[in-house]
Amino acid sequence: MNAMTENWIAIGKLEDIPLRGSRCVKNGDMTIALFRTADDQVFALEDKCPHKNGPLSQGIVHDGCVTCPLHNWVISLSSGTAQGADEGSTMTFPVKVEDGDILLSLDGHKE
């Protein structure tokens, strides 16, 4: 994948997402969760935990990961994979921040 061939969609400003927090973007039936980490990086994952589809957007964000609110699986924001002894992965989407605008691509990828 390279940036030239991707379709970037502007979805809002960096400040729209609370620091160490998350917001959702609806795309038809799918919900995509955008996360902002303590160091202002932004990541996008499908809002579905690989365990039992828990809404990851509602979890606690820490160290490049989010802890699912339903049963505490820890999911890496960059790769979408479950950490520790748990196994599974969630779809990730390319996302970048340019001049404070968040740009999302719907070209999802699963490990």
Place this chain on the structure above:
Amino acid sequence: MKKKLVIIGNGMVPGRMLERLYDQAPDLYDVTIFNAEPRVNYDRIMLSPVLSGEKTYEEIIIHGDGWYIDRNITLYKGHKVTEIDRQAKTVSTNTGETVSYDKLVIATGSNPFIIPVPGHDLPGVLTYRDLDDVEAMLLAAQSRDKAVIIGGGLLGLEAAAGLKERGMDVSVVHLMPTLMERQLDEAAGHLLQRELEGRGIKIYTSSNTKQIVGDGKVEGLELEDGTIIPASLVVMAVGIRPNAQIAQEAELDVGRGIQVDGRMVTSDPDIYSLGECAEVGGQVYGIVAPLYETARIAADHLAGVPCEAFKHSETATKLKVTGIDLYSLGDFGQGDDREEIVLRDAQAGIYKRLVIQDNKIIGVVLYGDTSDGAWFNNLLKTGEDISEMRETLIFGQAYQGGTPLDPSAAVAALPDDAEICGCNGVCKSTIVDTIKEKGLTTLDDVRAYTKASASCGTCTGLVEQLMSVTLGDSYNPAAITPMCGCTDLGHDDVRRLIKAKELKTIPDLMQALEWKTSCGCAKCRPALNYYMVCDWPNEYADDYQSRFINERVHANIQKDGTYSVVPRMWGGMTSSTELRAIADVVDKFDIPAVKCTGGQRIDMLGIKKEDLPAVWADLGKAGFVSGQAYAKGLRTVKTCVGSDWCRFGTQDSTGLGIKLEKFMWGSWTPAKLKLAVSGCPRNCAEATCKDIGVVCVDSGYEIHFAGAAGLDIKGTEILGNVSTEDEVMEHVVALAQMYREQGRYLERIYKWAKRIGVDEIRAQIMDNAEMRKAYYDRFVFSQKYAQVDPWNERVSGKDKHEFKPMADLTLEPAE
């Protein structure tokens, strides 16, 4: 087409077999399991810790429902197989299912043996085999005071210790002259008896049961010599019988158990048997180590992987009673051709005995100090000639080769294939390699990845020593348990340092206390946030991103991502206006479910997150505030009707409950805090199992605390008696504040009280008026900042972003 594998019985052994089978050949079989017990596979070995209260059932589950779902296994819980039709290759159940198989595994375990004395079928006579038995014993422990255990073997003594722990008056009746005679020699049996008697358990050895007496239910047990022991609960733990009935009916070869060859195949080549029901090489087994071996072999064979045939090996026995260390292995009978080496240390309560034949160890009994068990086991297994070290052998590994070694050096010196965890058959090199490969640093991780110390737990010490040997200084098992992986500090240190160093924000704290991660984790952040809220009520800005979702959005998340909303109904009182407002909200927002909670109020379930503010707005108009059903904070104050209505009511329990709730709502606490006020000792508000309870009496009020009725069940302790409502308020509030200041995050009040000591709490709250007043004042001060209805705040716009998606690409593709 996948082949059909059907398994009868879902115990520990077939569970282990399936793990191995899925590792070896994940796609070979469609698996169906029938289990007579209505549950998943759990660690039966750990039933005694569940009985004694050291573990919960949830903690001993081996494979949760998800495990079966992930592997597409059909698990029929609560279905008993009643017939195997070998011609048609089907099995049928008592619920009318018939399923066909290509390969069948019979793993029906054992049945506890019931001695057929008169009275054996009276209500109140139990066996000890599964969770139902434990639950029945716990129920009996609540309401009954005396229990007799028949059988002084491993199971019987674990049951006795567990029931004693639960507050029963326990006797053990044992047929033989010494306890656990199959595993222990006489001397060790006596030491064990002394220890148990010291704990208040009565022991009758050389005693045979004549009958169980009682009219309609158990009332006692009569011995052959005429002695009558009063009892309202009798537990028979006299042995087990392989459960081979269905195999017998299907005309498979059955001896003591279902006979199998070294590959676990029965007399029918398509039927396997393993676990306690199987007889292999003329032996049946009743502990998991050899049984897991049968599981491994059957799995390999089913997967078509070459493997060796089953070989008998000696396995060690340990008793899982906290504070009693005993270990026995092999053959320790006496004989002309045998010699023994014995070591006794009366002061320390230690007894060790080795039985030697032809310069080899053939039996080991250790009591009081079992740390060399693994080493002796290894010598026994390898058949090493011990003549060189005969003089020092009994002192253990540390004394071999001159200077005594420290214990971890002894562990370091164990050979790579030394077995560390007997239950799960994990050897030293597996543990060390996994620690290195996966970079494991905690005991929990090692358990998750290697299974070592994950069953009965008696090898935990060894595993920890292996961890220190492998990880060096970075692992220190003796240290205080750290809050989480982000720090080495425990909760109490952190709380102390927050005050001492005046740390008032989470980033400040992480800097000052050298947190190892950039911004903590989901374990420490909510704890730190609570400590800050509690210690700096007027200064600290609550960090919502450090709160669990329920507390962040002030509603309870449900399994499908919707929310539930529970408004306060003060003291459980409501009115037609309130009920009408709730009914209107339910209709307007199409709320799918409405339920009366166990906390005397109404729960509306299945609300979409986007709708929450509007739901709250409508509820707010009717005067409702948040019930904080999600909070580590004050939940409900249950009340009964009291002197307002009840013919027995001694005081206005409803009024007092409402007063307490109105005074205390909004306060955050280490874990949830639930109160109740009952109008008389009939206690209809169940005040004696609450975090804090008040029981009204003629002369005033009895204040209770530290009850539990959730994961644990425990009656309250009495704090003391007071005579006016104002005094109740002051004492209850002061107690709550003391708990707020000292409790560790997620520690319920009964656990805190156990740690601090009930007497200490009484001394500070009942006897020291000055301290009580100071606690009370600090609570009142913090309430000024806490009693803000979070729903109203959000209706007025706070945290708007939480409830609205950031963008909807379906509506307006932003291109």
